Amino acid sequence: MNHFTDRTxxxxxEAHQSAVRKEHPHVLPIHVLGALLxxxxxxxxxxxxxxxxxxxxxMAQVALMLEKQPVAKNSQVTTSPALQKVLIQAKDFAxxxxxxxxxxxxxxxxxxxxxxQETF
Numbered sequence: 698m699n700h701f702t703d704r705t706x707x708x709x710x711e712a713h714q715s716a717v718r719k720e721h722p723h724v725l726p727i728h729v730l731g732a733l734l735x736x737x738x739x740x741x742x743x744x745x746x747x748x749x750x751x752x753x754x755x756m757a758q759v760a761l762m763l764e765k766q767p768v769a770k771n772s773q774v775t776t777s778p779a780l781q782k783v784l785i786q787a788k789d790f791a792x793x794x795x796x797x798x799x800x801x802x803x804x805x806x807x808x809x810x811x812x813x814q815e816t817f
Contacts, residue, residue, distance in 0.1 A: 723777035
C-alpha cells in the first residue's frame with residue numbers, strides 16, 4: 698500500500714473501515730468503489746457523470762452488492778484476492794505511465810468518453 702498516494706491510501710482505508718463496519722470478512726473491490734463514489738471531492742462521480750453515468754444509481758447498486766456479502770462476526774478483515782489483484786494491476790499501470798501528466802490525461806480522457814447514443 699505504500700506505493701500509493703496519501704489520497705489513494707485514504708480511499709483504501711475507508712474501504713477497509715466499511716468492511717469492518719459491515720462485518721465483512723474481506724475488503725473487496727466493491728468496498729473501494731463505494732469509498733470512491735462517496736468522496737466529498739467527487740472525482741469519480743464527476744468522471745462518471747461526464748461519461749453519461751449516474752453516481753447516485755451506482756452508489757445504490759454498490760449498497761445492494763455490499764448487503765449481499767457474507768458476514769463474519771468477530772473476524773479479522775483481510776484484503777480479498779480480487780482486490781489484491783486490482784491493486785497490483787493499478788501499481789503496475791501507474792508505473793508504466795510514470796508521472797507524465799499528459800499521458801494520464803490522454804488515457805483517462807479517452808476511457809471516460811461515451812460513444813454517441815446512436816452506436817448502441
